[in-house]
Amino acid sequence: xxxxxxxxxxxxxxxxxxxxxxxxxxxxxxxxxxxxxxxxxxxxxxxxxxxxxxxxxxxxxxxxxxxxxxxxxxxxxxxxxxxxxxxxxxxxxxxxxxxxxxxxxxxxxxxxxxxxxxxxxxxxxxxxxxxxxxxxxxxxxxxxxxxxxxxxxxxxxxxxxxxxxxxxxxxxxxxxxxxxxxxxxx
Numbered sequence: 001x002x003x004x005x006x007x008x009x010x011x012x013x014x015x016x017x018x019x020x021x022x023x024x025x026x027x028x029x030x031x032x033x034x035x036x037x038x039x040x041x042x043x044x045x046x047x048x049x050x051x052x053x054x055x056x057x058x059x060x061x062x063x064x065x066x067x068x069x070x071x072x073x074x075x076x077x078x079x080x081x082x083x084x085x086x087x088x089x090x091x092x093x094x095x096x097x098x099x100x101x102x103x104x105x106x107x108x109x110x111x112x113x114x115x116x117x118x119x120x121x122x123x124x125x126x127x128x129x130x131x132x133x134x135x136x137x138x139x140x141x142x143x144x145x146x147x148x149x150x151x152x153x154x155x156x157x158x159x160x161x162x163x164x165x166x167x168x169x170x171x172x173x174x175x176x177x178x179x180x181x182x183x184x185x186x
Contacts, residue, residue, distance in 0.1 A: 007037050009047040016058050024098045028055060062099045066092055079168070082125055086148040086171055093152035100156045104149070130179065140178055147174045 015036040019028050030041045030051060037043070048054045073088030074081055093100040119141065126137040151167065154160045162170075 007039050007043040007047075012037060012044055012047050013054070013057050013061065016054055017061050020058055020062070020102065021096065021098055025055065025058070025102045028058065059102075062103050065096065065099055066103055069096075080129070082122065082129060083171060083175065085122060086144060087168065089148055090152045090155060090167055090171075094155040094161075097156045097158075100152065105153060105156065143178050144175060147171070 016033050019032050030044055033044055034041045069092040070088040073084040123137045123141050
């Protein structure tokens, strides 16, 4: 008769997520999870086929956390929608350094299809909100993305810790500079 599970799958996943959140994906292993859950590794293997399946589930949870940061920033209504995406991206890096590093500072060639969809959505928002043609909107988004990702990476690595008003002002300044020839900011 197989062993009875005493620890819920959701609790194991949450423990794994917290380990990654605190110390990065490289720190995730079955023994650390068992230690966090105060159990042996057996209940973990009863819920997950192995560390790779667990890492996939943690990665999904990290992506959900990222999406939540973006959605919260947009919902706040503090900034125009496109700027909200950038500010949410930077806030995620500032507040969730390890999650940001895993999700957005690693090789992601295998994620290209989902990222293309996100890129296309933002390009469409620029086209719609600022009256640009697709090529100009894509160029603007790439240039803004380079800036926003750079600031976010500096937060995630501890290189800088600017106050939020400075970050907001700089994002606006770069956007205005890039769009000064083609767009009137709404």
